[in-house]
Each structure stands twice: as C-alpha cells, then as structure tokens.
Amino acid sequence: MSAAGQAPAAAPAGRGQVVAGFVVAGMPQPLLAPERSPAWGRLRAGYERVRAAIEALDADLLLLYSTQWPSVIGHQIQADPEPEWVHVDPEFHDLGDMPYRFHMDVGYAAALEQAARARGLHARRVAYRGFPIDTGSIVALTLLNPGNRLPAGIVSCNMYADRAETIVFGKAARDAVVATGRRCVAVAVTALSNRLFTRAIEPADDRISSLKDDEWNRKLLELLAEGRLEDTSQLMREFAAQANADSKGKALWWLSAVCGAHNGYQGTVHAYEPVWGTGAALVGLLPAEGGGVDKEFDEEDVETFAGERGVLQAGAPEAGPASAAPGPAASGASPRPAPATAPGAGVATSAPRDGATVVTDAAPKPVGAYPHARRMGELLFLSGVGPRQPGTDEIPGGPVRDAAGNPRDYDVAAQTRATIENVRRILEASGSSLDRVVDVTAFLIDMDRDFATYNRVYAEHFASVGATRTTLAIKALPTPIAVELKVIARA
Amino acid sequence: MSKGQIVLGALAPHPPHLVYAENPPQNEPRAECGWEELRWGYERLRRSLAAVEHDVVIVHSPHWRTHVGHHALACPRFEGLSVDPVFPNLFRYRYALDVDVELARAIVDEGRAEGLEMRPMENPRFRVDYGTIISCHMTDPTWSRPIVALSSNGAFFYYSDDVGQAEMIALGRATRRAVEATGRRAVLLASNSLSHRHFTEEPQLPEDMTHEHIYHHGQYLWDMHVLRLMREGRSRELIDAMPDFIEQAVSECKAGCLTWLLAALDFPEYPAEVHAYGSVIGTGNAVVEWNPARAGQPAAPGSAP
Numbered sequence: 001m002s003a004a005g006q007a008p009a010a011a012p013a014g015r016g017q018v019v020a021g022f023v024v025a026g027m028p029q030p031l032l033a034p035e036r037s038p039a040w041g042r043l044r045a046g047y048e049r050v051r052a053a054i055e056a057l058d059a060d061l062l063l064l065y066s067t068q069w070p071s072v073i074g075h076q077i078q079a080d081p082e083p084e085w086v087h088v089d090p091e092f093h094d095l096g097d098m099p100y101r102f103h104m105d106v107g108y109a110a111a112l113e114q115a116a117r118a119r120g121l122h123a124r125r126v127a128y129r130g131f132p133i134d135t136g137s138i139v140a141l142t143l144l145n146p147g148n149r150l151p152a153g154i155v156s157c158n159m160y161a162d163r164a165e166t167i168v169f170g171k172a173a174r175d176a177v178v179a180t181g182r183r184c185v186a187v188a189v190t191a192l193s194n195r196l197f198t199r200a201i202e203p204a205d206d207r208i209s210s211l212k213d214d215e216w217n218r219k220l221l222e223l224l225a226e227g228r229l230e231d232t233s234q235l236m237r238e239f240a241a242q243a244n245a246d247s248k249g250k251a252l253w254w255l256s257a258v259c260g261a262h263n264g265y266q267g268t269v270h271a272y273e274p275v276w277g278t279g280a281a282l283v284g285l286l287p288a289e290g291g292g293v294d295k296e297f298d299e300e301d302v303e304t305f306a307g308e309r310g311v312l313q314a315g316a317p318e319a320g321p322a323s324a325a326p327g328p329a330a331s332g333a334s335p336r337p338a339p340a341t342a343p344g345a346g347v348a349t350s351a352p353r354d355g356a357t358v359v360t361d362a363a364p365k366p367v368g369a370y371p372h373a374r375r376m377g378e379l380l381f382l383s384g385v386g387p388r389q390p391g392t393d394e395i396p397g398g399p400v401r402d403a404a405g406n407p408r409d410y411d412v413a414a415q416t417r418a419t420i421e422n423v424r425r426i427l428e429a430s431g432s433s434l435d436r437v438v439d440v441t442a443f444l445i446d447m448d449r450d451f452a453t454y455n456r457v458y459a460e461h462f463a464s465v466g467a468t469r470t471t472l473a474i475k476a477l478p479t480p481i482a483v484e485l486k487v488i489a490r491a
Numbered sequence: 492m493s494k495g496q497i498v499l500g501a502l503a504p505h506p507p508h509l510v511y512a513e514n515p516p517q518n519e520p521r522a523e524c525g526w527e528e529l530r531w532g533y534e535r536l537r538r539s540l541a542a543v544e545h546d547v548v549i550v551h552s553p554h555w556r557t558h559v560g561h562h563a564l565a566c567p568r569f570e571g572l573s574v575d576p577v578f579p580n581l582f583r584y585r586y587a588l589d590v591d592v593e594l595a596r597a598i599v600d601e602g603r604a605e606g607l608e609m610r611p612m613e614n615p616r617f618r619v620d621y622g623t624i625i626s627c628h629m630t631d632p633t634w635s636r637p638i639v640a641l642s643s644n645g646a647f648f649y650y651s652d653d654v655g656q657a658e659m660i661a662l663g664r665a666t667r668r669a670v671e672a673t674g675r676r677a678v679l680l681a682s683n684s685l686s687h688r689h690f691t692e693e694p695q696l697p698e699d700m701t702h703e704h705i706y707h708h709g710q711y712l713w714d715m716h717v718l719r720l721m722r723e724g725r726s727r728e729l730i731d732a733m734p735d736f737i738e739q740a741v742s743e744c745k746a747g748c749l750t751w752l753l754a755a756l757d758f759p760e761y762p763a764e765v766h767a768y769g770s771v772i773g774t775g776n777a778v779v780e781w782n783p784a785r786a787g788q789p790a791a792p793g794s795a796p
Contacts, residue, residue, distance in 0.1 A: 073692065
C-alpha cells in the first residue's frame with residue numbers, strides 16, 4: 001500500500017468480491033397479483049429464475065439499491081438488524097398488504113458508511129423501528145430471498161445525486177465488499193421506462209406505455225444481454241430523456257460502479273414485461289472470462305465526492321450550479337438572473353468543518369480512495385503527496401524509472417521542491433498554509449543518494465516553521481517518484 | 492342541510508423539523524429548540540383556526556404521491572407510527588386520526604364528475620404520509636377534528652406544469668363542490684414548501700441555527716415574489732407564474748397542493764396573511780392564511796348564493 005493510500009486491504013482469494021449484478025423491477029404486481037395479468041405472471045416466473053440464479057452463486061450478501069427509497073441527506077443505509085412491518089403500497093393499496101421481516105447485514109452497513117465517508121460522501125445508517133422500507137425493496141427481497149437465506153443490505157437513491165456522486169457511492173459499496181470479505185450480489189431495483197398509465201387499465205391488457213419507450217427498453221436490454229453494463233450506464237442520460245427512466249437511470253449508474261465499471265459480463269434477460277405501462281425487466285450479469293475491457297473514457301468516473309457547496313461552512317464562499325439560478329423580476333414580470341453569489345467557484349479558501357474532507361484540483365489526483373486532506377478538530381491531516389503536477393502527472397526532475405521499470409537518473413531537488421509546492425497548495429485549499437505545519441513525515445526511496453539534497457531544499461521552506469519531522473527510507477512509492485511527504489498542520 | 496363552506500385555507504408546510512423542535516409527546520426524537528419563526532407562525536395560524544368554526548380539515552400533501560389518479564383516505568380511522576424516510580432521526584410520530592369518509596367519497600365523486608381519475612383508499616393498514624401528519628399536527632396538535640387527506644398526483648411530472656395545474660384546478664373545484672354538497676365547514680391545508688432545494692448535509696445538531704439559511708438567493712427572490720402576490724390578493728397571477736416558479740425555484744408547488752388550494756378558494760382576490768417565512772435545511776417555507784371572513788368576503792367565494 002502507498003504511504004498515502006487508504007484502499008481497503010485485499011480479501012482472501014474468492015472473498016471480497018461482487019459475484020454478480022442484477023436489474024430487477026420493483027412494482028408490487030408480480031408479488032401481490034401475478035394471476036391478474038399474463039405479463040405479471042411471466043414476470044413472477046422470471047423472478048423465480050433470478051432467485052435460482054442467485055442461489056447458485058455461493059454469495060453471502062444481497063445488496064439492493066432501490067429507486068423507490070429517495071434520500072436528501074446524502075445516502076442512507078438500512079441498518080436495522082431485523083426490520084419488520086406490514087407495508088401497504090401508496091399507489092396500489094388495493095392489491096393488499098406486504099408483511100415483511102428481513103435480516104440485514106449490519107456489519108456490511110457499518111463498513112459501507114465508513115467507505116462512503118472515506119470517499120467524501122455524506123452517508124448514514126438508519127435503524128429505527130417502523131422505518132418505511134420501500135415497495136421495491138420489499139418486492140425484491142421477498143421474491144429473491146425467501147426465508148432470508150442471505151443477509152441483505154438496502155441503500156437509498158439520493159434525489160440530488162448526479163452521475164459522478166452515484167458512481168462514487170457505487171465504488172464505496174465495492175470498497176465495503178472488499179473490506180468485509182463479502183461475496184456480494186448487487187441488485188438495482190428499478191424500472192426501465194417509467195411512464196405509468198394514469199388511468200385504470202385492465203391488467204390483462206397491460207402493455208408498455210408507448211412504442212418509443214418499448215423500443216428504447218429493448219435497445220437497453222440488447223446491450224445488457226451482451227454484458228455491456230458500463231455502456232448501458234453511460235447511455236442512461238439519453239435513455240432518461242427519451243423514455244422517462246426511473247430516477248434518471250441512477251440505479252444503472254450505481255450498479256455498473258459497484259460491479260467494477262466494465263463491459264465484460266455474461267448477460268441474461270430473464271424477463272421483460274409491462275407493469276402498468278412501465279418497462280419491467282429482470283436481468284442477470286455474471287462476470288465473463290476475459291472481461292473487464294473496452295471501457296470508454298468517462299470524465300464522470302471520479303474517485304471521491306468533493307461536496308456540493310460546503311453548506312456547513314459558515315461564511316465560506318459558496319459555489320455550484322445553483323449560483324446561476326434566476327429569481328423573479330421585482331415587477332413580477334419576466335424573471336431576471338439573480339446576482340452571482342459564488343466568486344471563486346470550486347476553490348475552497350476557508351477551513352473545512354470538523355470532519356470534512358478536502359479534494360482539490362490544485363494538487364495531483366489521488367491514486368486511491370482518499371481525499372487530499374481531512375480536518376479533525378483543529379488539525380488538518382494531509383494524505384501523502386509527492387511531486388506529480390496537477391492535471392498532467394508530469395514529475396519535475398524526471399521519474400525514477402522508465403516505462404519498462406528500469407531505474408533512471410532523476411533530480412531529487414526538483415522533486416522535493418515540487419512536493420513541498422503540492423503540500424502548500426493542499427494546505428491553502430484547506431484554508432491553512434505552510435507556516436502552520438506542525439509535523440512532517442518524509443519518505444525517500446534512496447536515503448543514501450538523496451537525503452542531503454532533500455534536506456537542503458526542505459530547510460529552504462521549513463527552517464522557520466518549527467515543524468517536527470521524521471524521515472524514513474522505503475523500498476518504493478506507488479508512482480515513479482523519489483520523495484513523498486505526509487503532513488499535519490493547524491487548520 | 493345547509494350549504495357547506497370553506498371557512499379558511501392555509502399554506503401549511505410540513506418540514507418534520509418543526510415537530511421535532513416543538514417536542515410534542517407523540518414524537519420520539521427530542522430537540523433543544525429551532526426554527527422558531529415558523530413555529531410562531533403556526534401559533535398565529537392556530538389562533539385563527541380556533542376562532543373559525545369548522546367540522547373537518549382537508550389536506551393535500553406532496554408526500555402521498557400517486558400516478559394513477561387522485562386518491563383520498565376513505566377508512567374511518569387510521570393509527571400508526573409515521574417515520575420520515577428522509578429525516579428518520581427527527582420524526583418518529585405516533586398518530587391516531589379520524590377521517591370524514593362521507594366527505595372523502597363526495598370529493599371522489601365530484602372529481603370523477605370533473606373527468607379526473609379518482610380512487611378511495613380503503614386499506615385500514617395504510618400508513619398515512621408524514622406530510623399530512625405534520626401539517627395536521629402543526630395546525631391542531633390535539634387532532635380534534637376529522638380529516639380528509641388527498642394524494643398528490645404526478646401529472647406535473649409526467650406531462651407538463653400546465654397539464655398538472657389543469658388537473659389540480661379541477662380537483663380544487665371538485666373539493667369545493669363536495670364541501671358545499673355535504674354541508675361541511677371545512678379548513679383546507681396545502682402541505683407544501685415554496686422553494687424546495689435542500690442542502691444535502693445537515694449539521695451534527697440538526698437544530699443548530701447557525702447553519703440554517705435559504706439554499707440560494709434566487710430562491711429567496713422567488714419566494715418573496717410569490718408571497719407578495721399572496722399578500723396582494725393576486726391569486727390568478729400566482730397561478731400564471733407557477734410554472735416558472737416551479738422550474739426556477741425547484742418549488743414544491745409542483746406537487747399541486749397550492750394550486751388545488753387556490754382553486755378551491757376560487758382564486759381569492761383578498762389579501763392573504765403571511766404568518767411566517769423561514770428556511771428549513773435550505774428550502775423556503777411560509778405559513779399563510781386565507782380567511783374570507785376576516786377579509787370581509789363571503790366564506791368560500793363561489794359558494795355564495
């Protein structure tokens with residue numbers, strides 16, 4: 001592991017992996033009234049096939065992301081060990097009751113909360129008697145996991161989360177799978193096209209609400225049948241615009257991320273039927289031999305969530321898309337733009353709140369699941385940072401080895417200066433500065449060759465600061481650099 | 492039977508934070524204080540309600556979302572535990588309420604006469620949505636009168652704000668006619684916020700008011716504009732502005748509650764009284780009263796002979 005890295009430790013072979021992904025529909029008809037419509041009956045039979053497929057997987061965790069559980073405060077994670085209730089669907093209450101008692105994997109829930117926070121997300125576990133578990137989760141767990149054969153997890157769908165945030169949450173779920181050593185089946189509970197008939201229909205006459213929605217659904221299923229989950233994820237924005245996707249397609253964003261974001265699956269469409277006009281599909285995705293390739297570059301495939309506005313930072317400059325939101329004209333006529341309130345968008349120049357993480361474009365991109373800095377109390381803890389240049393990853397003074405791994409000459413003075421400059425950038429992005437550093441841990445890959453030069457350059461910047469320091473020789477760093485600093489500073 | 496009347500209408504938003512801060516015995520979580528201006532506004536609204544004789548409260552809530560028409564609670568009594576799925580840390584509330592089933596069925600029938608898809612909700616184990624619970628609690632913590640609760644139809648989301656408004660105006664007319672036909676003296680509550688962009692974080696202590704402010708100044712401008720229209724009796728202009736308000740202030744009026752209320756009140760041209768305005772986790776909330784008697788108007792304009 002890198003001196004800076006916080007990636008979860010590797011689990012024993014065969015453990016700590018997502019063994020399959022599934023897409024399932026969350027409407028109550030297949031559970032409560034499969035006999036009323038041939039389509040609903042076929043969907044119920046499809047659920048049986050999915051259940052059997054899951055039972056063949058030697059999994060020990062069934063993890064659901066349900067679009068029918070919206071959240072506002074980050075993402076929520078069900079952590080009641082045995083939630084129990086009699087649920088009645090708010091729309092189809094005439095179909096009857098849905099009594100449930102589920103077994104939740106609370107250990108995984110705790111690990112997911114921790115992993116999400118490590119990636120900068122706001123996440124919390126909920127464990128309250130009577131918490132209203134949503135219809136989609138109840139349908140999926142009842143039909144896929146009779147008798148609570150597998151411990152389960154349920155996570156919410158944040159109503160404001162964009163694709164990047166949802167992807168980061170999926171990665172956090174994957175981190176937690178590795179950290180806990182679970183063999184996880186990930187399930188996206190979602191409709192495809194989501195246009196319900198708004199009038200009563202005869203269940204036997206149910207159909208997809210329009211030919212256009214049906215065609216889009218079939219296109220999506222064609223990709224999934226080919227195992228192209230990540231391509232499907234990237235298509236969801238277009239699909240959402242064309243076919244009124246369930247919750248903008250967020251469940252597919254999450255599923256692809258938790259499964260590892262690639263196109264190497266063996267896909268099986270177990271069923272595709274209408275439920276009250278919506279596109280209800282049951283799809284299985286098993287990792288295929290030689291998979292994991294052919295992924296298009298994706299600018300939203302980020303590692304950490306940097307927050308939307310820093311809303312809890314009293315007096316902090318605020319940034320974000322809402323700064324351009326218009327207000328009404330004073331006359332009540334046509335609206336006019338409101339004054340911009342967010343100069344310096346994206347640059348945090350004041351101290352983060354206690355516990356908050358900092359990720360900044362002014363420093364090199366982290367090479368793992370960690371922020372650049374985190375405030376705890378009155379102190380800032382910086383992740384280890386080296387000389388790579390923000391944006392380009394260029395290494396001043398040259399890399400210590402070439403592309404083939406052969407050693408090459410390098411300038412440790414230039415690397416040290418660039419490293420200290422990166423430390424300064426992170427501190428300033430966190431509302432602190434170099435003269436507030438209290439402790440430094442330095443890592444050198446060649447103490448004999450580099451210490452004297454590194455020590456001289458270090459003194460140019462830190463002689464008057466009075467920070468304590470420890471310098472260690474280590475075998476290697478994760479990128480081809482010679483020096484890395486780990487810093488603690490006053491916030 | 493004498494002709495019924497809508498004796499008062501109110502915008503009665505449902506942030507669970509208000510119940511949490513008030514610490515009623517029905518709610519499990521406990522707060523130190525918080526969101527006082529809005530709670531004081533509700534106190535003033537409760538004083539107005541105490542001075543108005545009424546038999547029933549009809550509430551339209553954004554958090555009973557339906558797509559297949561408009562639904563109405565139609566069992567005589569509901570009891571249960573309401574846990575807010577978004578803020579379960581703040582709101583876990585034991586409720587017991589009576590329903591005016593006759594009036595509910597009358598609204599269903601009148602809605603059908605308007606061409607709307609209407610459904611009575613007849614499952615006694617149904618959990619009443621927390622928006623309805625909160626608005627009713629804040630206006631009458633003793634639950635002294637029966638209620639009728641109406642669902643929020645998703646027409647705004649499916650089609651367009653104009654289609655959504657047309658549906659809600661029709662439902663408002665249907666509600667007024669049902670009140671008249673059943674001889675009820677009814678109070679109507681629209682259970683929605685105004686601007687509705689939330690923060691997605693909350694402070695460690697939810698009632699820490701040093702963190703509370705409107706999400707964005709543009710929302711505040713819109714909220715003030717809408718409140719001015721209310722205070723000046725310009726209801727029809729407000730209806731006209733609603734699609735822009737919904738779009739630009741992410742308004743919870745998209746749930747249709749306020750349009751329903753104004754239509755049921757027959758688009759009042761007398762001033763509304765704004766009892767309070769405040770933000771709750773970034774959203775804009777106002778407690779507003781339309782009191783025809785106080786304004787020297789016949790109760791429920793349009794119901795006058």
